[in-house]
Amino acid sequence: MTEAARALDVDPSTAQRLLATLAGAGFAEQGEQRRYRPGPELLRPGMMVALPPLRVRARPFLERLFDRVGETVHLATLIGTTIHHHDGIEATTHALRFGLRVGVVLPAHVTSAGKAMLADLTAEEVEDRYRTVPSMVGGPATELDFEKLHQELAATRRRRVGTNFQESEDGVAALAVSLGVIDGEHAAFSIAMPIARFGSGDGERLAGHLLRTAAELKEGIL
Template identity: 40%
Template sequence: MQNIRIVKRPEYAIDSVDKALQLITLLQEREWVRIADAARELGVAPSTAHRLMSTLAYRGFALQDDQRRYCAGPVLAGDAGRARIRALVARTRPHLEALAAESRETVNLVERVGVTVRFLHCVEGPQLLRVGNRTGTILPARTSSGGRAALAALPQATVDQLYTGRGAQLGGHRLEPAELAELHEELATTRARGYSLNLGRTEPEIAAMGAAVALPQRPGVLAVTLSAPISRAPLLEQPDTVAALRRAAEAIGRELEHEPSF
């Protein structure tokens, strides 16, 4: 008979670490976790649960959606999460590759989750001097081209909630009225011209533009971006390049419009 060693709680266990590990387990077991549920499971105040969750989100262990729920982040993505992304990439890759070939710049498919975007797939452009692969990178939505394109597809009230609600306050991404007004002005410009522009805002030597993928079942979630060295920024806004980006986003939207799982 096999002997099973029972591991006891260490005498000098660090409570905050223990709570964080319990929270990680919770994220792995459930599709979505709300702060109230986490607080109840851990036996702590909601403010404590939110601080723990925010730290996990900062390190890529958790992501927050528009309904202030948390899911497992890219560090914890299980088989189901990886399978969803693989299926999504398989459906969109031909459109991304076609855009990279036509524009000769690096193309990314990004997904917005709450106030962040993560890069799901990259097709590097064929030029020797080009932007490298960003797959797996997580950036603030409001400063990245894909994030702003996705935010521009949301109702204003949803954007306000993301950046002024209690979750924003506890998560450290609350915007002051002037900052929120500036964001809304940028989103209005994005909607008017059909794409967002980022000239060195995320990284000084990189220019990018993004277009949202229109999904009726999940608006403001996916976007396609083009990235180039800042020296080629004027070429990104050439009418042919803009048209190619928008066509790719529209083609992906048609590809996924009947897939609620995406």
Template identity: 40%
Template sequence: MRNKPSYAIDSVDHALRLAQLLQQEGPVRVTDAAEWLGVSPSTAHRLLAMLVYRDFAEQRPDRRYTAGRMLRPAPTSEAPLALLRRVALPHLRALAQRLHESTNLMVLVGAEVRFLATVEGDQPLRVGDRVGQALPAHRASGGRALLALMPVDQLEALYDSFDEIDLHRLRRELALIRKRGFAINDQLTEAGVTAVGAALHDPSGQPIAAISIAMPTVRFHRDRLPHWATELSTTTTVIERDLAAGSAK
């Protein structure tokens, strides 16, 4: 029998119980959640908003909440996540410091990319922390960079059941991305946010993850693309070098 820890943090406990409720019983209204937890509706609303932010919940058009992506069964990444995060973070910090924009590390998981690390830019208007979030790979810059390197048969198998995706058009877009070495997400996943991403390779040369530079769209100018592409290339090179050194230990 498990006893409640003496140092239990009520807000954490409420959030975990709410996640259980969504997974097992949802969809729920804010008032349902408040009654179940024994808290005020405003507190329940704040908890649900945080769960939505971290992809543990989704809000339906009828304003009820259901379990989000992080509470659903999903494929896992074969990438060495801890090593990737440890090796990449110092270089993401350096890149963010040079460009004053947010930088991200992500891996491909099925047809999504999962964010492993974010370093926020230092400007007042900036793209926030994305750690733990998942986005459609064919829309996210890092996901597009990774899909561009995927064999055609694997790409077609991955999107075979996605009727809403024009696979012929996607293949054309990915061919261009493969040729130039970076991908752009110009408000494909979020209005007002643009990102430029590039793939990372493991010591054997296989694409294993991706990094991106994310910025408010008002600061995105295509004449700066060569500079951002060079910064991404430089950063991927040093991360790959350190990954090879770390894997050899």
């Protein structure tokens, strides 16, 4: 971990989080004396073949989702306890719209994409992440209400869609679906719009488009 932190020029805690994420996806494993080494996913045949980045391969499906819903859409990944927005398309035709968040990092547990991806993990894996990595939002992660978080993630698993109604920021209504683990990263598509335009039938309609597009992506690139 110390060598990784030095090579990446990051804090040891950040290196530990990244290595834990790689280990969870099978790309690294801990051997003797808790030293990390390449995992089975990294060593399997086919990994030596260069693939376009996830953002490039997912872009046609992100565009397909945008065409279907006409609202701002994003591609995000889960790193530790935060989500990172890698790509997006803004719904510029609406006078009242949700702007792009490409490049923005947000706490996972208050975002639709974060909940969708956290719901792929076990309760133990979720708690390990939050107890290992410092919280981004006021106070240590151990102060998180894990019971409430687990209830929210259980509901997300039942719906198959994560939701965010003014939790990450005022005035936003967002839904997201997990794309599973792609290239060793947990990924998700999300749809966001002003809550003032979110109608009673929008939740079911948008969720349907998310699930349909996610299934098409999995069939198309995995």
